[in-house]
Amino acid sequence: MGLRDIEKKIRIKSAYKAKEAELMIVDLERMLENIRDLRGQLKKFEKKWKKDVEKNEVSYKKLVELRQELGLPEEMGIYEWKESASFWDRIGGGDFFERLAVEILEKAKDTQEYTGGLMTLGEVVLLVNKDRPGKIIASKDVVKAVENLVEAKLIPKLKELKSGVIIVEFIPANLSDDQEEVLSLSTRKGWISLEELLLKTRWTQERCERVLESMRDTGIARVDASYAEGKKYYFPGLGGR
Numbered sequence: 001m002g003l004r005d006i007e008k009k010i011r012i013k014s015a016y017k018a019k020e021a022e023l024m025i026v027d028l029e030r031m032l033e034n035i036r037d038l039r040g041q042l043k044k045f046e047k048k049w050k051k052d053v054e055k056n057e058v059s060y061k062k063l064v065e066l067r068q069e070l071g072l073p074e075e076m077g078i079y080e081w082k083e084s085a086s087f088w089d090r091i092g093g094g095d096f097f098e099r100l101a102v103e104i105l106e107k108a109k110d111t112q113e114y115t116g117g118l119m120t121l122g123e124v125v126l127l128v129n130k131d132r133p134g135k136i137i138a139s140k141d142v143v144k145a146v147e148n149l150v151e152a153k154l155i156p157k158l159k160e161l162k163s164g165v166i167i168v169e170f171i172p173a174n175l176s177d178d179q180e181e182v183l184s185l186s187t188r189k190g191w192i193s194l195e196e197l198l199l200k201t202r203w204t205q206e207r208c209e210r211v212l213e214s215m216r217d218t219g220i221a222r223v224d225a226s227y228a229e230g231k232k233y234y235f236p237g238l239g240g241r
Contacts, residue, residue: 035070038070039070039072042066042067042070042072046063046076046077050076050077053076054076063076075099096141097141097144097145097148098148100128100137100141100142100145101145101146101148101149101152101154103128104124104127104128104142104145104146104149105149105154105155105170107127107128108124108127108168108170109170111127111236112170112171112219113219114236115219115220115236115237116171116173116215116218116219116220116221116236116237117169117170117171117173117219117220117237118167118168118169118170118171118173118220118235118237119167119168119170119237119238120165120166120167120168120187120237120238120239121142121143121146121158121165121166121167121168122139122165122239123237123238123239124142124146124168125137125139125142125143128142146158146168155168155169155170156169156172159175159180161180161183161184161187162180162181162184163184163185163187163188165183165184165187165238167183167237173218173220176211176214178203178207178211179211179214179215179220181201182197182211182212182215182233183235183238185197185200185201186233186235186238187238190234190235190236190238190239191232191233191234191235192212192232192233193230193231193232193233194208194209194212194230194231194233195230197212212233215233215235216233220235220237221233221234221235222234222235222236
């Protein structure tokens with residue numbers, strides 16, 4: 001094959017690649033147009049049938065599936081992801097904080113078996129942002145949403161431990177003074193041992209064992225025992241794993 005034949009083959013191959021790129025762009029534009037058209041139809045549908053869909057569980061689930069396929073929030077009438085509070089949200093409460101409060105309740109319920117329904121405010125912020133790569137919600141907005149839950153009497157008032165850590169109770173724990181003391185001593189590491197509790201409180205062994213076991217029974221604490229390190233009581237809601 002001569003030099004001219006090679007050059008001709010290269011030109012033909014380049015022309016094919018350029019054409020493929022053009023076709024790819026056309027396909028992408030067509031897909032985007034279809035998505036825009038589908039979103040437009042969705043807006044019209046929800047405006048017309050919103051009340052009826054909300055009353056019908058099957059229809060509502062299908063609509064939620066469609067919204068998920070389109071990458072939209074599940075809530076009807078919302079067509080853009082909103083991950084930060086606007087000025088008007090901040091001064092008037094706003095839909096952003098209402099949606100965030102509901103999300104916090106739902107996520108807390110999903111982790112309830114693991115945390116016992118008790119978490120530090122810091123752990124709540126981490127929980128909210130866990131599945132949000134690149135879409136971090138500010139801690140002050142999470143705090144505002146939690147305070148709204150308290151005001152609505154959906155959760156008990158926030159509790160500050162001696163250590164200065166704020167506790168959120170998604171299930172009223174009715175913590176005793178001894179239990180609060182244990183949590184306060186455990187906030188730095190997320191766990192405490194029986195021996196450490198004995199040293200720091202100078203309580204009797206019976207009293208220490210009773211309070212730790214009561215916290216395990218309510219699901220607030222988890223126990224990990226080993227021959228080398230003895231028994232440790234972990235508090236997942238404090239960040240103990």
